[in-house]
Amino acid sequence: MNQFVITIGRQLGSGGKEIAEILAKRLNIKVYDKTLLEEAARESGIDTTVFESADEQESESFFGGIFSIHGAITEYFKGDSIMDKDRLFELQSETIQSLADRESCIIVGRCAEYVLREHPAKLSIFITADMNDRVSRIMKSEGLDHEKAAEHIEKNDKRRRSYHDYYATNHWGEACSYDLCINSSRMGLEQTTEFILNFIRNHFAQ
Amino acid sequence: MSNTMNKKVPSELGTESIGKLLTQYAIPAIIAQIAASLYNLIDRAFIGHIPNVGTDAISGLTNTFPFMNLSVAFGAMIGVGGATLLSVRLGQRDYDSAKSILGNLVTLNVIVGVLFAAVSFMFIDEILLFFGASENTLPYARDYMEVILLGNVVTHLYFGINAALRSSGHPQQAMTATIMTVIINAVLTPLFIFAFGMGIRGAALATIFAQGITLAWQTKLLSNPNELLHLQRDIYWLKRDIVKKILRIGMSPFLINTAACMVVIIINKGLRDNSISIADGDISTAAYGISNSMQFIFVMIVLGLTQGMQPIVSYNYGAKHPDRVRKALMLTMLWATLVTTIGFVVCVGFPGLVARIFTSEPLLIERSSWAMRVMCIFMPVIGFQLVTTNFFQSIGKVNRSIFLSLTRQVLMLIPLLIILPHFFGAEGVWYSMPISDIVAAILTVVTLAMQFKEWKQEKNDNI
Numbered sequence: 001m002n003q004f005v006i007t008i009g010r011q012l013g014s015g016g017k018e019i020a021e022i023l024a025k026r027l028n029i030k031v032y033d034k035t036l037l038e039e040a041a042r043e044s045g046i047d048t049t050v051f052e053s054a055d056e057q058e059s060e061s062f063f064g065g066i067f068s069i070h071g072a073i074t075e076y077f078k079g080d081s082i083m084d085k086d087r088l089f090e091l092q093s094e095t096i097q098s099l100a101d102r103e104s105c106i107i108v109g110r111c112a113e114y115v116l117r118e119h120p121a122k123l124s125i126f127i128t129a130d131m132n133d134r135v136s137r138i139m140k141s142e143g144l145d146h147e148k149a150a151e152h153i154e155k156n157d158k159r160r161r162s163y164h165d166y167y168a169t170n171h172w173g174e175a176c177s178y179d180l181c182i183n184s185s186r187m188g189l190e191q192t193t194e195f196i197l198n199f200i201r202n203h204f205a206q
Numbered sequence: 207m208s209n210t211m212n213k214k215v216p217s218e219l220g221t222e223s224i225g226k227l228l229t230q231y232a233i234p235a236i237i238a239q240i241a242a243s244l245y246n247l248i249d250r251a252f253i254g255h256i257p258n259v260g261t262d263a264i265s266g267l268t269n270t271f272p273f274m275n276l277s278v279a280f281g282a283m284i285g286v287g288g289a290t291l292l293s294v295r296l297g298q299r300d301y302d303s304a305k306s307i308l309g310n311l312v313t314l315n316v317i318v319g320v321l322f323a324a325v326s327f328m329f330i331d332e333i334l335l336f337f338g339a340s341e342n343t344l345p346y347a348r349d350y351m352e353v354i355l356l357g358n359v360v361t362h363l364y365f366g367i368n369a370a371l372r373s374s375g376h377p378q379q380a381m382t383a384t385i386m387t388v389i390i391n392a393v394l395t396p397l398f399i400f401a402f403g404m405g406i407r408g409a410a411l412a413t414i415f416a417q418g419i420t421l422a423w424q425t426k427l428l429s430n431p432n433e434l435l436h437l438q439r440d441i442y443w444l445k446r447d448i449v450k451k452i453l454r455i456g457m458s459p460f461l462i463n464t465a466a467c468m469v470v471i472i473i474n475k476g477l478r479d480n481s482i483s484i485a486d487g488d489i490s491t492a493a494y495g496i497s498n499s500m501q502f503i504f505v506m507i508v509l510g511l512t513q514g515m516q517p518i519v520s521y522n523y524g525a526k527h528p529d530r531v532r533k534a535l536m537l538t539m540l541w542a543t544l545v546t547t548i549g550f551v552v553c554v555g556f557p558g559l560v561a562r563i564f565t566s567e568p569l570l571i572e573r574s575s576w577a578m579r580v581m582c583i584f585m586p587v588i589g590f591q592l593v594t595t596n597f598f599q600s601i602g603k604v605n606r607s608i609f610l611s612l613t614r615q616v617l618m619l620i621p622l623l624i625i626l627p628h629f630f631g632a633e634g635v636w637y638s639m640p641i642s643d644i645v646a647a648i649l650t651v652v653t654l655a656m657q658f659k660e661w662k663q664e665k666n667d668n669i
Contacts, residue, residue, distance in 0.1 A: 045220065046524035053602065084520075086290070090297040115298060166451070167294060169303045 004121040004204055005100040007112035009164075009172065012156040013134030013141075013149075015184045015192075016127040020108050022193045027200070032099060033108035040095040046088075054088045056109060056163050089167055109160075113178060114168035123203055125196060126178040130185040219521035224533045228541075232514025238381050239510035241388045243503045247563075248388075249409050250499050252395045254492075254564040256405055259346070261570050263406050265488040266346025268495030269339040272470040273326070273351055279463030280322050281362040284314045287456025289369035291448070296374055301434050303448075308370055308428075309441025310448045315366040319359035326355050338474025340484050343491065350410045357414030364417040367424045374435050379427055383420050390416035465616055472623045476635040480627045490632055493574040496564045497553075497581050504549030508542045508589050512596035519600040528661070535597055542589030553582035580636045587647035594650045598657075606653055614646035 006023065010016020017033060024031035032039065037051040093115045099105055100116055107116075113124035129137075131150075138149040164172035175181050180199055184192045219227065254264040288311030295304040326333060334347045354361070364387070372380035391412050398408030429437050474491060481487035515538040522530040553560060557575035565571060591614060598607035619642040626634030626641075 046521075047526050050524045050602070086294050086297070089294070093298060167298075169295075169300065169447075 006106045007124045009126040013137040014129040029104045031106040054085045111168045124178045126181045235513040236510030239506035243506040265492035266343035269347040272337045272467045275467035283456035283460035285366035285369040286459040287452035289373040293373035315362045319362035323355040323358035353410035364421045387416040480632040493577040496574045497578045523601045546589035547586045550585040553578045584643045618642035
């Protein structure tokens with residue numbers, strides 16, 4: 001196979017992260033999730049913690065909105081702040097693009113399927129799961145009780161959707177935004193990964 | 207446009223000397239700020255010198271401030287919302303979406319501009335009286351406002367397209383447009399008022415003409431088909447998704463401007479309702495218009511300085527160069543304090559001279575002089591306060607920034623404006639302003655000290 005890039009969007013607790021990791025191992029390529037931020041930090045010379053603070057956060061925090069445009073309110077110069085979330089997203093997107101140009105890789109989240117929408121060899125995948133499975137996964141990984149885990153998931157869905165739909169023109173988790181949407185509860189993580197692997201191989205074999 | 211595409215971080219921000227960087231980044235911003243504040247000052251100075259009616263006219267003009275703020279609020283909702291979204295899409299080189307946003311921005315500006323003007327026109331007297339006009343000043347306020355409202359769409363389009371120009375990689379053109387309106391307005395205002403004998407309407411007409419001519423130039427710039435982003439057919443149909451996003455982002459600038467509008471309403475009403483006679487209230491209102499214009503200039507210069515500081519501080523904070531952050535903050539504070547101290551010397555030392563720019567009526571000069579002395583008594587600390595507010599914004603501590611900014615302009619000021627007149631009459635309105643300045647300055651010192659302590663703690667923890 002020639003150089004390619006796989007983007008994986010996922011619901012919290014859907015097993016998307018695990019699937020991405022197994023896929024990477026089987027394809028013998030790297031997976032970038034949070035590590036993407038370290039790459040972006042290295043490229044821009046800005047500290048990783050700064051990127052982390054803006055990572056997949058709700059886009060329209062009401063107060064955040066007020067002041068990110070403070071300069072513009074008075075009509076004159078728009079403040080050119082690196083700490084501005086829009087600028088950070090732009091830098092992060094440049095990193096996604098240069099990674100995709102440099103090597104075959106898997107990129108998890110961060111609107112990658114939109115950022116790379118014109119990439120010639122890209123497959124975009126979105127992974128969901130049944131609510132029960134998501135909740136039990138989060139209960140285990142975060143050590144929460146059932147109610148707290150469900151609440152955590154609900155908030156996270158809202159946050160990821162708002163982040164994604166602010167920066168991208170397609171919609172988070174909607175079938176027409178991706179090449180493949182799959183519910184990992186149907187076949188379990190292993191079989192789902194196998195299914196996706198076949199999908200990738202068949203596509204790029206053409 | 208191609209040079210916006212590779213908006214890498216300028217590395218000079220981490221290496222070049224702070225003083226040189228500050229000069230380089232702040233001077234254009236300061237020029238733009240001065241130009242914008244001159245715009246108001248020139249209008250008010252000419253209106254104040256209209257023979258026989260100067261005081262009532264300038265007072266009537268002051269009554270229109272909240273009206274103008276409200277119009278700006280609606281304009282900013284669309285303009286800032288659209289321009290922010292535009293810049294996000296351009297950052298992704300998503301030109302199809304960017305084009306639609308530009309088109310939607312224009313369409314929304316027209317719709318909101320027309321609706322605002324139409325509704326305002328129907329209730330113009332009621333609105334102006336509610337905003338603090340008196341029966342003597344109402345005719346002047348109405349004369350001025352009617353012309354402004356007729357040109358409201360032009361104003362909104364001018365602001366909206368300027369914001370779009372700035373965020374699409376043409377900041378110089380956006381600044382040229384701002385300066386252009388100031389110059390055209392400065393030439394036309396005396397021509398219309400005095401040569402054509404149009405009175406206060408002439409000032410409003412000059413404003414609309416200046417914006418209209420500039421709008422034509424902006425439109426020409428944005429119609430260049432060689433640009434990836436330009437005005438073209440089929441981009442003007444409203445798209446639900448885009449409209450929703452524009453309004454959501456634009457909600458914050460809308461609310462800020464609405465808050466500013468409310469504060470001015472309370473000041474105008476306070477001056478009108480606590481004065482011993484209608485004429486006395488009118489003089490106070492006119493004096494507020496004059497003092498406000500003068501203080502505004504110095505505040506705007508400081509805002510220009512802080513806009514120059516912002517990229518330097520935010521980059522070096524992000525890149526973990528605390529020494530450079532501190533140096534940039536200190537240097538900006540020093541300059542800002544120098545500016546507001548000069549303002550203090552001018553407004554408190556020579557208020558009579560300043561007032562004469564706007565009027566030749568002895569009563570108004572006297573009232574304005576007194577008002578300026580009261581308003582500006584703590585002016586030297588404003589510089590430091592504004593810089594710190596912006597500093598917190600630059601390092602991403604947005605909530606602290608908002609808290610400090612709201613303290614001075616809203617949280618402290620509004621209660622004082624309501625309470626103090628009960629004890630001091632109209633003078634209470636004037637006292638409220640310096641009191642909220644000094645309280646905000648004290649809170650600012652405390653917040654900044656807390657921040658430095660936090661950093662010291664972190665540093666110790668890391669060792």
